[in-house]
Amino acid sequence: MSSHFSTEVTFAPLEDDAIIAYTRKELLRGGPVDTACRRVLSSSRASKDPGMSLLRDAMLSLSTIFFGKQHKQPKISNRGYHLYGAVLARLNLHLAQSEFQTTNETILTVLTCNLLEIFLPTGKNNFLKHIRGLETILTMRGPPEQPLSDEEHTIFTGLRLLLIVGGLTMSTPTIYARDRWKALPSKTEDDNGQVRRSIMNILADCTCLRSTHDAYIRGDFGAYQFLIDESKSQYERLEILHPIWVAINKAEGGDATPPSGKAQxxxxxxxxxxxxxxxxxxxxxxxxxxxxxxxRHESLRTGAALRIAKCLEWKQFQRDGLDAEGNTIGFVAVRVAWTVLGGFETPEGRKLARVVRSVVNDIFAVGAWEGDPAGSPRIDPGSPDRIMWVDDVTEPW
Structure with a gap:
């Protein structure tokens, strides 16, 4: 019977909602964009709310591109990219109207565009433009007032890591380094959630250190001792959290220091x-x-990068079961580790590349590597968003 049916997936028979639901399941579980998916799927397509209409189209553009990439259907992906261009044009007009500038729908729309540029990029570092926009919108809106609605809590906690990463990349202090934003509760307030929030706050402070460091490089030599002292102080704060994490991991069935030396x-x-x-x-x-x-500093850097690689290699740490925050943390961690390990110039870097390919099924690999100074996979000129991985790497690790 199979000979009577085409094996090619086409867009025509699929409803928009099915495309969005597929992306929600495969890429966007949990987090603010999952909230956006729910709102879009439960709203009427005939809604005259301009915020919801724009959010639906943004979500559909991301979902269509992702669906097309996953099923190797460039026509579907191109349709999504065309829609994305229209969304950006409408978003600029939308942001020019004061009543729409800081709404939840606007924030979710910009965040959706941001994730598209991270996982399915249209150009190098385009995601930074959306991060700058989100920082501006949240600054205008101001720190969240307690108590938060469930939707607001999901949005603000979901934005935290993205804006911190943007601050680190641009060497600009993020608003999440300010005390009132640091006080924002984690997504979950169990022991693991509290440890993660503490680490996030230290990482947020790193955006301020990076900014001061750039000032030092430009000639503000008086910042030298402050940077040394503050970086050491932050590292001491971070070290205090490690045994707490070890205890949590052990209580939940893991073992960070087994006799074999391989953390579980x-x-x-x-x-x-x-x-x-x-x-x-x-x-x-x-x-x-x-x-x-x-x-010592170099050893700590390299050791941390190798632990990230081993953690990713851990056979159960796969895309299945990860929420949006987990996917984003994995993306950031792999990118940072890749740079430290030297990319394809070292056996460790090549090993990490193979693990990324096998574990995350190209979700991180689509946009994580292009333009990295440490060395990058070759890009297929026939499809700029697809990676041509080196398959002849055999060095043991």
């Missing part, structure tokens, strides 16, 4: 928090090592 993660949450911890170690050591190079 209890679950996805523990693994994600551990990747975030080691990402923060690298950020702090990058600053310290640039100011005061030492074998």
């Amino acid at each position: 993660m209890a679950n996805q949450n523990c693994a994600t928090t551990y990747m975030l911890y080691n990402t923060t170690v690298i950020c702090l050591m990058n600053i310290l090592n640039s100011l005061k190079p030492s074998p």
